[in-house]
Amino acid sequence: VLKLEATDGGEVVVWNWDVRWRRFVRMRGLAGTENFAGTHFRLEDLGFTDLHDRRAGAVRKLAEPERELVELTSPPYYYYSRVVTRIDPANGLPTAATIYDKTGARIRELEYGRVRSFDGLPFPTRFRFVDEMTRAESRLEVQQLTLGVPLRGEDFDLEELERRMQQGEDPVRLAGQGPDGA
Numbered sequence: 373v374l375k376l377e378a379t380d381g382g383e384v385v386v387w388n389w390d391v392r393w394r395r396f397v398r399m400r401g402l403a404g405t406e407n408f409a410g411t412h413f414r415l416e417d418l419g420f421t422d423l424h425d426r427r428a429g430a431v432r433k434l435a436e437p438e439r440e441l442v443e444l445t446s447p448p449y450y451y452y453s454r455v456v457t458r459i460d461p462a463n464g465l466p467t468a469a470t471i472y473d474k475t476g477a478r479i480r481e482l483e484y485g486r487v488r489s490f491d492g493l494p495f496p497t498r499f500r501f502v503d504e505m506t507r508a509e510s511r512l513e514v515q516q517l518t519l520g521v522p523l524r525g526e527d528f529d530l531e532e533l534e535r536r537m538q539q540g541e542d543p544v545r546l547a548g549q550g551p552d553g554a
Contacts (some may be wrong), residue, residue, distance in 0.1 A: 463494040
């Protein structure tokens, strides 16, 4: 379980549920290039932090068989020579990104798919990441996304979570879903 908070100053604070400690762990001051929960995905790639400011580069329209896309090519930044991102103008979300190293070699390929609406906002719920150097692949699929709901540490007792999953229940009880309706 991941909880994101945005402060008035624009800082993003990430709360990760730590299974070992059975509590949320607060992470602050993360750069967009930090990995997400030990995967190959970077926080920036998944949209959890703002993209590095890109005020230069190239833009062009692509005519795909099923839809028209916009392709953005960044100038060099961080340790990348460029990032090429394809965006669906219908919802403003990326569909794919290709990352190139300083030599110009393709090093990462990201795909975003299965866009669903959560609280009226479009959100990709399938992510695929391929490290072109090692051929390692990560897949992330969002099954449930709930916005603006307070979560308590005691809602994540491991034995209770396992019992709920074995009985086919939603493992995470949201406010108002507990046995007493509280």
